[in-house]
Amino acid sequence: MRFDNQLRIAASIIEDYNFEMPLSRFLANYFRKNKQMGSKDRKTASDLVYSYFRLGRSLQKQPVEECLLVAQFLCRSSFSPLLDQLQPVFNQQIELPLDEKFAYLKTLYPTFNPSLLFPFSNELSDGVDKETFVLSQLNQPKLFIRVRKGETERVELKLREFEIPFEKLSSTCFAFKNTTKLDHLFEGIVPRPFEIQDYSSQSTGTYFKPAQWEQWWDCCAASGGKSLMLYEQEPGIKLLVSDIRESILDNLDERFKAAGIKGYHRKELDLTKNLEPFLPGREFDGIILDAPCSGSGTWGRTPEMVSNFEDGKIEWFSSLQKRIATNIVKWLKPGKPLIYITCSAFKKENEEVMNFISSELGFEIESYQLLKGYENFADTMFVARLIKK
């Protein structure tokens, strides 16, 4: 397909996209309806559209096609055949450091403002390097897997057999280019020797520390990313998983089955409601609250969120998190841990909620960490281990 045609298609996708579903799903639907697009055209269109959203609010009031070219200029650091044809002057400077690219763009667009690649930097948690975080929005994060204990060699051999490039960050964490396909590697093998799981998400597991026979509750379990880690650390636990969405717990069942895990309990629970009728006489030795949040630490994967997010939502999530925490802590035994997790980079959802749990709900902060995924092409997350007094 010709480059100007590719640009036009990307612009029309952007104009049609109304933020009602994740961009990834919208693109998948679009490609299903436009079967004439080959895999190379689909890849180019996705790349153009994703790069466009990575501009956040830095370049406003410019025609979409122009923004698409600027986005390619900023997101790429090596020769682009498309820019070569449509905007050669960008291609001639494609290898420049970002600050020089920014300076050049300001000469073309005086209102261009790179700090608006991420317009909420005043809301970031303590310890986030604002500039690095903002610039990281231009990068596509990597894909990570968590390798089950004792399976490192088998997984490595398989990856070599299929000639899949990877980086080994530790014996249990491997990184890949984001578009890598891995599903076919151990198809039908139970338990599958690895799980897809972000690097920072894997790090939250070090805060769990479960002991045999303990009763744990993963109260926002979704498809079970944290529960799978918990189980691997201590297969002897008794586990309750819950979520407000019944359908996502079906996904959890599938993943647990693939991991060979049985004997857990699941419940559909809205944690903002009265939970008394659903948890009679229950007491837990550990609760994981992987809270609903803005997801701002993962917007490198969903850059469309940056232009669509409203500041007021941060406060809304923070209140929801406090409300949920207040509602669940009565089911935790004294002396036992609440693991509070978000995939947000915002202080109001992280430190502020942690401090609320400590001061208002009677917990001691044992340890906490902002997981700076932006330094590793991974998600930025927050984790705290709080002990009930």
Ligand SMILES: C[S@@+](CC[C@H](N)C(=O)[O-])C[C@H]1O[C@@H](n2cnc3c(N)ncnc32)[C@H](O)[C@@H]1O
């Ligand atoms: C960050 S996700 C959990 C991710 C999951 N722990 C994992 O590791 O894959 C937050 C989850 O909270 C759930 N949630 C949102 N509001 C809720 C509520 N009021 N009660 C219970 N769960 C809720 C969402 O459905 C979502 O699945």
